[in-house]
Amino acid sequence: MTDKKAAPISRRNFFKKAGTAGAAIASGTTALAVASDVLEGEAYSDALKEYFQKHYRDMSKDEVKAALARIERKAKRKHGVDITVENTAPYAREDTVFGYALNISKCKGYRKCVYACVEENNLSRDPEIHYIRVLEMEKGSMDLEKSNHYFGEDPVPKAGKFYLPVQCQHCEDPPCVKACPTQATWSEPDGIVVIDYNWCIGCHYCVIACPYWARHFNWEEPVIPKEEINTETHYLGNRPRERGVMEKCTFCIQRTRKGKMPACLEACPTGARVFGNLLDPKSEIRYILENKTVFRLKEELNTEPKFWYYTD
Amino acid sequence: MRNSEKQTMAVIGAILFLGLLMGVSLLLSQFVVAEAQEKETSQIQTEDSASSEQEEEDKEEEEDEEDEEEEEAVELEPGFQKVVDEVRAFWKRESESEIEELVISPFRVPPRKEQYEYYPCMDCHEEQEVQPERELTEEHEDLVLDHGKQRFWCLTCHFAGKEKNYLRSLKEQKIDFNESHLLCGQCHFERQKDWLMGAHGKRVGSWSEERTILLCVECHNPHSPAIKPQLPDPIPKGIREIRMERSNQPHKIETKHELIKVWDRIALKYKNERTK
Secondary structure (H helix, E strand, O other): OOOOOOOOHHHHHOOOHHHHHHHHHHOOOOOHHHHHHOOOOHEEEEEEEEOOOOOHHOOOOHHHHHHHHHHHHHHHHOOOOOOOOEEEOOOHHHHOOOEEEEOOOOOOOOHHHHHHHHHHOOOOOOOOOOOOOEEEEOOOOOOOHHOOOOOOOOEOOOOOEEEEOOOOOOOOOOOOHHOOOOOOEEOOOOOOOOEOOOOOOOOOOHHHHHHOOOOOOOOOOOOOOOHHOOOOEEEOOOOOOOOOOOEOOOOOOOHOOOOOHHHHHOOOOOOOOEEEEEOOOOOOOHHHHHHHHEEEEEEEEEEEEOEEEEOO | HHHHHHHHHHHHHHHHHHHHHHHHHHHHHHHHHHHHOOOOHHHHHHHHHHHHHHHHHHOOOOHHHHHHOOOOOOOOOHHHHHHHHHHHHHHOOOOOOOOOOOOOEEEOOOHHHHHHHHOOOHHHHHHOOOOOOOOOOOOEEEEEEEOOOOOOOOOOOOOOOOOOOEEOOOOEEEEHHHHOOHHHHOHHHHHHHHHHOOOOOEOOEEOOOOOOOOHHHHHOOOOOOOOOEEEEOOOOOOOOHHHHHHHHOOOOOOOOOOOHHHHHHHHHHHHHHHHH
């Protein structure tokens, strides 16, 4: 586990280095000299503090604030960009639980949502990570196994096909959360299933548990062109990730908690996507749930997705 | 609460009924428009008499419905409520062939007419003669009219001669270009209703505050409204995930929808959690 570039130390490989440093401290005076081979000054103390950082939900206000500042500094060192990492709490108005509805008779498979999501959420361009998979399905068939994810040589929509975008379904009873051995993933009060990237150990249990293929693993250090980095980020959302952690759709927590629409919805040219507060009886999503034929994926698994599909 | 529920019921009743009304007037317009473009006046008379009959029935129906109590009435946001009321008022208005102007809708739509190549229309149409032929050669010649199986002509939606700066309802009312949904709603009432409720079309900006609603014409060219196929964005390079390949579970979509109101359950759950 050697660092090719003199990249800042991640939580995991720091383990090793901290070990070395620890040994050095024990043996004498060269401790800091050894460590500062790799990191200096603030970078070193940041890495140390990051390593001992508490779980998101256990941190005090000040500790969170310090953590956010650390992430900002790290992004500056690593990517040379000034980002802001926020910690916007669940929507100020009481009783907000987010839900999503997608009209499959409107979706035409243009994939605009996929790439809007990539840009908004700072997804790795190479290797490629996409939170949304648009599946091309046979009309009349509901067999996901026979769907085609790699369509796109010809114009869409193609005759006899329909298109089914799949992303994190934000289950009410999320199997990924149950599977996680470190509690690095959980449901927030507004129903968004989130990950504390600092606590994820990359064990893949959640990937196996998720029936919707919604979790994505950073097999390698994510690569994003510097000028394309979205600098408005959220701790639980689109802040820069590192190799070895899971990530997934967060309903654009950095946007939606401020009252904005998710990026995939804004990008959709057909108006197939609808987002809103499930607990607000006057919301668009409630109108759809109450007046349209809706279904959810793999309902028999009782994961209770908060993501509905509908037709009209 | 009760009063507003009743009001809402009345509105919805009226909407549904107006849907029917539009259906009828659509049928009429299709006949009439096809046959009698030159006989514009007779067309209007036919429609007017047809719709005033409908309106009377409409009122009765509404009163009936006000007596009924129904729980699942959707209470509209004040903004939408107003639109629905207005749409209703608009279509109920007696039209004595005089041109009326409509109040601006109480939600934001991205303005349209400022973007047109040909606006203001009256720059040319002040003097322009009405073209009786179904062929345009001098101007607008690239405009393809492929809507409603060729049963209507420009003057179904645009005024002849003067007032070209406005769209024209089937009852000869003036509709601003920035409110063209009212035009479409005459014949596509079901869609318009969905649009008003947020189930068709698109709203951007905010899920919690005032929405910006895209007009029908942002997605449908009014002259040729079918949405044409286009190339999608790049094909994904490939997904390195253990799950996709090795899954042996059947991945069927379960279409059975639970009738229990999921959101009620969710609401309850969150309430319990919050009061803990």
